[in-house]
Amino acid sequence: MKRSMLKNSYIILIIGSVVLQQAAAQMITGVWRGKINRQKVELKIIQKGDSLRGTSYYYQSPNNYRRYSIKGFFDEPNNLAIWWDDELLEEKSGRTGLGSPGKEALRSEADFNCPGEGIMKLEGEANLKEDENRPKGEVHLDKTNQPSFYDEWDFVIENFTAGANDPYIIDSVGLIARHPVPVKTEKPVVFKPPVVKEKANPPPVVAVQPKAPPVSIAAPLTIEQKFAQRQKIPVLEIPIVGDSIELNFYDNAEIDGDSITLFLNNRLIFKHIYLTDKPFTVKLPVSELLQSNELVMVAENLGSIPPNTSFMVAYIGEKRYEARLESNEGSSAMIRFVKESER
CATH class of the missing domain: 2.60.40 (Immunoglobulin-like)
Known part of the structure; x- marks a missing residue:
């Protein structure tokens, strides 16, 4: 009898562990990658109660992207996620001239669905943040385990089920993340003096200093x-x-x-x-x-x-x-x- 009770308890523990793992795996909190308005996007979503926060990266390459903080909410009865680009935090321009992603802040609305076998998707539509009546394309995102861009939210995502889902931790990391990098919106104006024609006298001899050797910048330490x-x-x-x-x-x-x-x-x-x-x-x-x-x-x-x-x-x-x-x-x-x- 005791052996049977122990066996049943062991089975219950195993089933409970599997259920918890599946529940953790099907959270909206995590890293999402795909396209919004035909732009490549990596989205980091952190859920706190009904609210959502995190970051969005619109990118062409690792050296050409715009990063926004995001805010939103999760409509659990309808399994619907709604978020918008709240504040431009960082802008990095590439050398390829392939365009500048993320110029317009967007508002997205997507169904959170799990078709099975660990696959999770966000599918819906995006509009302009400042004009929700202007559609800007479709949302197609898949959940992934490995981010391409690293920031303060990685700690919360990696440890979400181990205590980092504490609202105080989420708020603290949010304060750290909200320090936008100054964004250059216009090219600086350069004063050009008027061209003065030289007289017939020969130009003075100017000593040319040798160029200093290029300075190598060491990679940051691991x-x-x-x-x-x-x-x-x-x-x-x-x-x-x-x-x-x-x-x-x-x-x-x-x-x-x-x-x-x-x-x-x-x-x-x-x-x-x-x-x-x-x-x-x-x-x-x-x-x-x-x-x-x-x-x-x-x-x-x-x-x-x-x-x-x-x-x-x-x-x-x-x-x-x-x-x-x-x-x-x-x-x-x-x-x-x-x-x-x-x-």
Whole structure:
């Protein structure tokens, strides 16, 4: 009898897990790619209650695009998504002369449908944002797992079902994302002096300075290179006991857009952690740890108020440990965890 009950419970758990995975897979939150008004588009949608937000990229190539912030809402009874280009955040012109995508802000309305086998589509129509009576073409978007353009919303999308669907996190990332890059709308006026005819006298000899060699611009460092090159500064050593340890990371001061990556024993375990006044929680099983372990916090950026600072609270057994971690472009904070059997 007990064996039968355990078997039934196990089956229920499996079914519940599958249902949760399917529900997560069929969310409108995610990356969508296709065409709107015959323009190539990558759309990042994040759902918060009934509202939608994120970014839209109208592009010809990775070097020729316009990026807008978007706002909208989801009509769940009719499975209808409605969004519009809210604010132009970034404009990048290419060299190919293939045209300039995304010149006009659009309002789109599309059915959210899942024909099956993991396929999800948004299909509908787009109009001018400022004149909804002027149709501007059709909407054909497919959900994809890998973005072509990377921005602040990637963290929320990647971790949406693991806690990043918290409205406070979504609002915080939205504030970070809303810093538009200045857009050049007109060419600068260049003053040209009038042409003066030279006299018959021969022109003076002008010494020509040799051209300086071109300056090479180094590619930005990857997070792995930052980890390898920066000095690791020990902050605290903590004894570990029990079955697991729980680590909570907060922004140490004013929330200013700090983001970090965590390395454990030289291995990347979490990246794009945006620090707020709510904890980002990491749980580590003690059985998988070494006798001596190094957890390194690498600053991905310095926020608007350098340096990058975080406040860590560790719960190990019945004890609580606190540490203020500081990282910058030259150093990373390091916490050492040591099993008590070795101490």
